[in-house]
Amino acid sequence: MEQYIIKGGVPLTGDVTIGGAKNAALAILAASVMTDDTVVIENLPDVNDTKVLLNAMESVGVLVKHEDRHTVHINAAQIHSVTIHTEYIKKIRASYYMLGALLGKYNEACVALPGGCNIGMRPIDQHIKGFQALGAEVNLERGMITAKAEKLHAAHIYLDVVTVGATINLMMAACLAEGRTIIENAAKEPHVVDLANFLSSMGANIKGAGTDVIRINGVERLHGTEYSIIPDQIEAGSFMLCGAATGGDITVNNVIPKHLESISAKLRETGCEIIESDDAVRVKAPDRLRHTHVKTLPYPGFPTDMQPQIVAALGLADGTSIVTESIFENRFRYVPELLKMGANINIEGGTAIIEGVRGYSGADLSAPDLRAGAALVIAGLAAPDITTIDSINYIERGYEDFPEKLKHLGARIRKIDAEKEETRAHLLAV
Numbered sequence: 428m429e430q431y432i433i434k435g436g437v438p439l440t441g442d443v444t445i446g447g448a449k450n451a452a453l454a455i456l457a458a459s460v461m462t463d464d465t466v467v468i469e470n471l472p473d474v475n476d477t478k479v480l481l482n483a484m485e486s487v488g489v490l491v492k493h494e495d496r497h498t499v500h501i502n503a504a505q506i507h508s509v510t511i512h513t514e515y516i517k518k519i520r521a522s523y524y525m526l527g528a529l530l531g532k533y534n535e536a537c538v539a540l541p542g543g544c545n546i547g548m549r550p551i552d553q554h555i556k557g558f559q560a561l562g563a564e565v566n567l568e569r570g571m572i573t574a575k576a577e578k579l580h581a582a583h584i585y586l587d588v589v590t591v592g593a594t595i596n597l598m599m600a601a602c603l604a605e606g607r608t609i610i611e612n613a614a615k616e617p618h619v620v621d622l623a624n625f626l627s628s629m630g631a632n633i634k635g636a637g638t639d640v641i642r643i644n645g646v647e648r649l650h651g652t653e654y655s656i657i658p659d660q661i662e663a664g665s666f667m668l669c670g671a672a673t674g675g676d677i678t679v680n681n682v683i684p685k686h687l688e689s690i691s692a693k694l695r696e697t698g699c700e701i702i703e704s705d706d707a708v709r710v711k712a713p714d715r716l717r718h719t720h721v722k723t724l725p726y727p728g729f730p731t732d733m734q735p736q737i738v739a740a741l742g743l744a745d746g747t748s749i750v751t752e753s754i755f756e757n758r759f760r761y762v763p764e765l766l767k768m769g770a771n772i773n774i775e776g777g778t779a780i781i782e783g784v785r786g787y788s789g790a791d792l793s794a795p796d797l798r799a800g801a802a803l804v805i806a807g808l809a810a811p812d813i814t815t816i817d818s819i820n821y822i823e824r825g826y827e828d829f830p831e832k833l834k835h836l837g838a839r840i841r842k843i844d845a846e847k848e849e850t851r852a853h854l855l856a857v
């Protein structure tokens with residue numbers, strides 16, 4: 428069993444470079460099968476989620492060639508099946524982007540139903556409603572969703588909730604549907620815009636991505652392209668919080684500061700100095716953070732994917748902070764782990780009431796999901812004694828070289844195989 432072992436209490440300082448955005452990569456990889464030409468994708472994060480999606484694509488005949496760790500060549504001319512099996516969808520929900528991509532290209536797709544996920548119910552009714560509006564018949568049978576059309580046609584789709592996944596799936600399918608599709612109440616997240624830019628570079632005609640109305644004029648075919656993925660907003664934000672929680676001074680490089688504004692604004696409220704340049708953000712933290720209130724919202728609001736990390740930091744702030752989760756109903760599952768470290772947090776419905784404590788003490792923890800895992804790492808970095816975190820496979824779904832990047836900032840962190848290595852003291856000998 429692999430674990431992170433952390434001896435915290437060191438203010439993190441220095442520079443860190445952010446990789447490509449995981450959630451943009453998942454959408455872009457899926458969309459790359461929509462042409463028979465070769466597509467080259469650069470700045471691809473080397474994380475478990477992108478590996479699983481590439482495996483799912485290979486399982487239906489997509490050719491994947493790695494030029495280097497962060498560049499892949501994809502050719503989908505020889506796809507032999509439009510069915511993506513459960514083994515992939517069980518591992519990553521985003522395999523369901525193959526529905527929109529394959530339906531758009533072949534008028535037919537069959538993908539296993541995304542299973543119960545551990546941050547909330549996560550229904551897919553808006554995806555289904557949108558595919559139906561585009562002329563597809565959608566059936567759910569034996570755990571598989573099949574979407575099939577004689578020919579896709581344009582539609583005017585009003586999403587009942589702002590959903591990243593449905594906006595992405597429908598945008599892909601609509602690219603090759605006849606006529607002009609309008610998606611209203613669309614998600615505006617940076618990765619929605621990145622996918623639209625990628626599809627446009629393949630010849631799609633998309634206007635309005637990044638606003639809540641996206642207009643897509645269907646085209647006959649898409650062609651090959653070379654495309655570099657945007658930097659990861661959430662990886663960047665997570666490192667900013669590592670700096671904030673440890674009283675550090677970190678410069679986060681290769682970012683789009685605009686994407687980080689909601690996080691920068693909150694950190695300023697807690698007393699951090701934030702210095703932005705063209706492609707970097709520096710966080711200079713005070714000795715102790717001040718309390719603040721946060722509510723998660725769709726972009727440009729404060730991201731739900733940063734909620735656990737900011738709670739871990741506010742757990743150490745002076746005063747009472749209130750953090751409200753408005754996107755996913757089950758995203759406080761890491762709080763009992765923080766309580767083991769001495770945090771004083773009460774959950775009432777979708778709200779965490781946080782009485783800041785002076786310090787955390789190390790504990791043996793388990794990551795309940797990806798961002799929650801990152802929050803536990805942040806808490807461990809702030810605790811002066813030893814913290815162990817298991818179930819780090821969740822963390823590695825979305826963070827490339829997390830321990831190495833943290834070590835470069837001065838953190839004492841190691842990834843170990845708990846069954847092989849001996850004692851903690853030995854492991855942490857520096």
Ligand code: EPZ
Pocket residue numbers: 450451453521547548549550551552553554555588589590591592593614731732754755797798825
């Ligand atoms: C994406 O998930 C991200 N995943 C999540 O990141 C992120 O937390 C989330 O967007 C919100 O920003 C990827 O991009 C791969 P949604 P997604 O559809 O698309 C409801 C991470 O840590 N809804 O925007 O699944 C839903 O229940 C992950 O990197 C419906 O009601 O999220 C939720 O309350 C975790 N019906 C809200 O919409 C639907 O048909 C937003 O969900 C679809 C969604």
